Amino acid sequence: MPVVAVLSALPQEFSTNLINAWRKGLAETGFVEGRNVAIESRFVSSGQYDRLPGLATELVKRPVGLIVAMGPPAALAAKIATTIIPIVFVVGLDPVAAGLVASFSRPGGNATGMSLVTGPLGQKRLEILRDLVPKAKLVAVILNPISPDAIPELRDLQGAAQALGIELRVFQASTATEIDAAFATLSGQRPDALLVGSDPFYTSQAQRFAASAAQLGVAAIYPFRQFTAAGGLVSYPEPISLTRTGRQEFTPAAFSRVIRRASCR
Numbered sequence: 001m002p003v004v005a006v007l008s009a010l011p012q013e014f015s016t017n018l019i020n021a022w023r024k025g026l027a028e029t030g031f032v033e034g035r036n037v038a039i040e041s042r043f044v045s046s047g048q049y050d051r052l053p054g055l056a057t058e059l060v061k062r063p064v065g066l067i068v069a070m071g072p073p074a075a076l077a078a079k080i081a082t083t084i085i086p087i088v089f090v091v092g093l094d095p096v097a098a099g100l101v102a103s104f105s106r107p108g109g110n111a112t113g114m115s116l117v118t119g120p121l122g123q124k125r126l127e128i129l130r131d132l133v134p135k136a137k138l139v140a141v142i143l144n145p146i147s148p149d150a151i152p153e154l155r156d157l158q159g160a161a162q163a164l165g166i167e168l169r170v171f172q173a174s175t176a177t178e179i180d181a182a183f184a185t186l187s188g189q190r191p192d193a194l195l196v197g198s199d200p201f202y203t204s205q206a207q208r209f210a211a212s213a214a215q216l217g218v219a220a221i222y223p224f225r226q227f228t229a230a231g232g233l234v235s236y237p238e239p240i241s242l243t244r245t246g247r248q249e250f251t252p253a254a255f256s257r258v259i260r261r262a263s264c265r
Contacts, residue, residue: 005064007056007078009071014226015043018070018090040064043087047174047201049146051075056081063087067112072148073199076102079111089113092198092223093149122153122195123160125221125236129193130164132234133219136192138167140218142182142209144199145172153197179205183212191218198223206230 008015016261019041023033032039040062042055056077059067067087071074075089079100087110089100095115101107109261130136141157143150154170161168186194194216196202196209203226205259210231213220222228 001038002065003038003040004066004068005059005062006039006068006070007052007059007071007074008041008043008047008069009052010043010200012043012045015041015070015204022068032086034196046176046204047144047199049077052077053080060085065209072098073200074147075111075113076148079109079256083110085110086253087113088113091107092116092117092200093152097152098148121223122157122198125195125223126157126160126166128223128234128236129195129219130166132221133193136166136190137168139170140171140186140187140191140194140216141178141188141197142171142173142194142202143197144174144201146174147197147199147201149198151166157195174201176205180212183216186218187216193219194218196220196222196227203227206232 006019010018019039023039026033026037033039034087040059042059044051044055052073056074057063058069060082064085067078067082067085068143069078069087069089070091074093075087075091075095076098078087078089088112088255089095090113091098091100093115094111095111096099096103100111100113102109117120125261126139129139139161141154143154173179173182194213202209206222206224206227207230209222210219210227213233214231220233222232225235228235
């Protein structure tokens with residue numbers, strides 16, 4: 001029986017919803033978990049991305065026929081762990097720039113997938129903040145320094161900020177405690193607005209971000225709908241349906257072809 005592994009850097013709640021939708025889609029193509037395919041999942045909690053390389057190596061040794069990697073940290077960990085086992089990823093950054101694939105038209109290697117284009121939209125978020133707060137001159141940015149999204153996202157933001165005449169004040173936070181510390185520092189600097197980076201871990205801290213921004217009285221923009229559902233002011237881009245992604249864009253039919261090839265090894 002072929003084994004499909006799921007390696008996720010996303011909060012478990014969102015990973016589970018996506019996997020459940022994808023599981024239903026697979027069943028429609030003839031692959032039913034426990035009958036003719038096995039699914040093993042590995043998650044990390046609280047942004048513990050340093051555990052992903054070990055989990056990826058564990059899955060490769062298992063061995064598995066396919067690795068589904070959710071989030072940039074998981075995709076990069078899987079890519080490092082194997083150059084043979086097929087990898088299908090879902091990321092929010094440019095997979096070419098990140099080194100996951102050679103190009104969009106010809107991925108090459110053993111990895112392919114889709115980008116939800118969240119990190120590269122930081123420029124647009126900054127423009128929206130300017131529309132919300134026209135006189136904004138100082139914008140605070142909170143990024144996760146251990147996330148692969150952080151450097152390219154900051155680079156894009158810096159270019160946009162220069163064009164808009166905005167000064168960025170960058171704060172780093174990779175844990176809940178560091179998020180609280182960032183807001184404590186922000187309270188003394190009084191930025192005109194706040195932009196929260198697109199790291200997957202931050203989604204699990206949506207209520208913390210929304211409540212802290214409200215307490216500070218600062219206009220804030222976020223990368224995912226979960227933040228506005230938790231009380232945040234605005235998010236961009238439009239929300240992505242996990243069910244729709246899991247069953248259509250996440251292409252169970254394409255996965256079924258990979259699984260069939262893996263079962264024939």
